[in-house]
Amino acid sequence: MVKVVDLTIGRGGVVFQEAASFEVDRGSIFVVLGGSGCGKSTMLRVLIGLDQPLGGSVTIDGLPPGRGPSGRPTFGVTFQSGALLGSLTVGENVALPLRAWTSLPPDAVGAIVAAKLRLVGLQRAEDLLPGELSGGMRKRAAIARAMALEPALLFLDEPSAGLDPNTAAELDDLILDLNGQLGLTFVVVTHDLQSVFKVGQRCVMLDLESKSIIARGDPRDLRDASQDPRVRSFFNRAPRTATT
């Protein structure tokens, strides 16, 4: 579904990753991980078309990332801090893409908004402003908004960052539910190992020093059987040891 070929990414004259290639299968939960500063968020921005790569290509179902032929977004995105529009209520945030990209009447939009918020456990938060929500609630509201147009593909940027363990676990369960029951494809950028092991089906690990992907596959296999000490120390949450 998502095909990355020889992708080189960077920012401000600094190259983070060179010639990275990987594919995300339809219906899977794919994790992009790596240490701080390795370019995970930049990679995500390039995958969703917010930034241009320095080289290589990204395609989603054979097309460059962006909007469909009618201009409608073809995937949903949640940002690290939620990025809800602060002057709109939670309900209005979720309704925004529905109003812009469908011809549904207001009562239908209201019904879908209520259902999406119920799905993420925010049925009582519809009339609240984002500033009145906790961090976890903001992230869940952002997921509801990202799902409003029923995209087949969702990009999540650090979905569990800053959340308490219970809320993070609930979010993981929600991802698994949506993947299992609706067949949604997820690309998750994270370094929350518990989430990675719980939801991740395949992953790639970016490394800043070598500017390349140093591991790919099932995160549990990489944790248990990788020969690369960098990968083992990352997945086992051990301090980095000097490699010669």
Add this chain to the structure above:
Amino acid sequence: MAPAFTIAPPLGPADQGQIRLGGRLALAEAAPLWAELRRLGDGVSRGQGLDFEMSGVESVDGGVMALLACLRAELHRRGVRSEFLAADAHVQRIIHLYGGDLSVARLRRRRPLGLLDQLGRATLAGLREAQLVLAFLGQMVVAGARLLRAPRSANWREVPATMERSGADAVPIVVAINFLVGVAMAFQSAAQLKRYGANLLVADLIGISITRELGPLMTAIVVCGRSGAAMAAELGFMQVNGEVDALRTMGFGPMRYLVLPRTLALAAVAPLLAILADLAGVAGGLVVGVTSLDLTTRAYLDRTARVVALWDVSSGLLKSVVFALLISLVACQQGLATSGGAEGVGRRTTSAVVVTLFALILADAVMAGLLRVAGL
């Protein structure tokens, strides 16, 4: 292109009370589907039944399922029996995910707030705001007293940068605006003065009104829009971002570290800007006097020097300091009272400018009255 879904209303007694859905139900085609479902649903009365027969549904996405579940809930509340029937396992899971198989709760009607309610809430909000303002003023007084006892404890490093931003950077616009004010006033009065042969009195008019009133006031308005708004936004962002709390935990009181430097910087540059404003205003009047009132430059300037007393300029400078204190204190108070993210920052910034403008005019009127009473 034909839609990917099919919807068949009840045709006869055999399938009475059933809507047969089929095909692929997707959000992209939800609008016509919803319109048809609504039409069929409106035709059913209390006590009757209207089920959704789902055996022909190949797939359904969350958006359409949300609509179906909503319609089922509405029918239940109207006293119409409604369920999803014969869905395959995959579709049944989505029905369950969207609550299509749950019992329907009674809808709690939200009553709009009455007038008394709204009045009460607005009064409480006003009292809370007044409490914040009083608390701020109290903290300022305490911080000011501490500063006098221990001057080195202040955040003096912030002062030069603020003076540059609020003072030096504002010079072009302050000069331009006051020059134009002088020009406009002189033009307005030129016709009348000419009629009475009192051309030279334009120097009196411009000199006294600019130095005593318009110079300091127009300068304050410019500084309010530039620096006041910027201060409110900056402190507001710091407040919502947790930076003010971080300063507190490190032992830096926000009054001493953030408010006092800004207030002192603005109070220091205000008289300087006022002097420049006075000169620019007088220059504006000069241009009109020379070009439209047949005055010579020397005559205009001599007259200005003769009629504008030291106290005229001094009172204007005194006002400019009072105005600067108002601008800074209101902006900082609003900034530190910010809550609610980006929307809150915008709201408080707007409020800072509006409140300051009102306070400036009020203070100007009060000071004018007091000076008059004192015979100054």
